[in-house]
Amino acid sequence: MNQQLSDKTVLVTGGSRGIGRAITLAVARAGANVVSCYRQDGEHIDALAGELKNVPGDHQLVKADVTVPGEVDALVEGVRERHGRLHGIVHNAGVISHVPFGALTLDEWNRVVDTSLTAAYLVVNRALPLLSEGASVVAIGSRVATVGIPLRAHYTAAKSGLIGLVRGLTKELSPSGIRVNLVSPGMIETPEAAAKLSPEQRRAYEERYADIIAMRRFGRPEDIAGAVLFLLSEQSAYITGENINVDGGI
Helix, strand or coil: CCCCCCCCEEEEECCCCHHHHHHHHHHHHCCCEEEEEECCCCHHHHHHHHHHHCCCCCCEEEECCCCCHHHHHHHHHHHHHHHCCCCEEEECCCCCCCCCHHHCCHHHHHHHHHHHHHHHHHHHHHHHHHCCCCCEEEEECCHHHHCCCCCCHHHHHHHHHHHHHHHHHHHHHHHHCCEEEEEEECCECCHHHHHCCCHHHHHHHHHHHHCCCCCCCCECHHHHHHHHHHHHCHHHCCCCCCEEEECCCC
């Protein structure tokens, strides 16, 4: 088992499904103590907890809505009391919807922007006292942030905002030895997304993107987790302020 994060403590937001789940497990298997937060209870939480029990380390799954300042404060205080400090933060929490711009309500705009962007501010801001030289902050963005996509103006704006946040934090935190980077997935296939498609929709989806992705396949959550592990580890000790596209060559 790869132990490149041995004895480190990493906080993962939105860490119970899809990409977040893969990151949580990969970080734990790399030797870190993982605190992974989630918003909704369900069988997926029980299943993830069962897997983490088989991985050495002090791992926690904490229910917390990272758009609520009080819940973020409680999450970070729990980390401080149990672990003392943080060596890494992965902000993966995010939501998406498909809405024509003319029909986009302020409530839906706020829901999407708050979860992806404002929550990143809240988590890093509150956890900053627990970070010290050598720590790594990784935000999960999206390839669409720089190209745009119909019906997702709110999502694209939120992910684009993460690029600016990362660049700003890079200039402010990197002199203290805290690195800040972004991983931007392309078309990633998750069990949750696949379950929502009929066989006909699935075929149409594959045909639509077959000629766009150079590697001729959709990405897997583990592909994103691998990039995140690299940015959390000392192998990337001189990398900060970067936006790494993990998109199969779109």
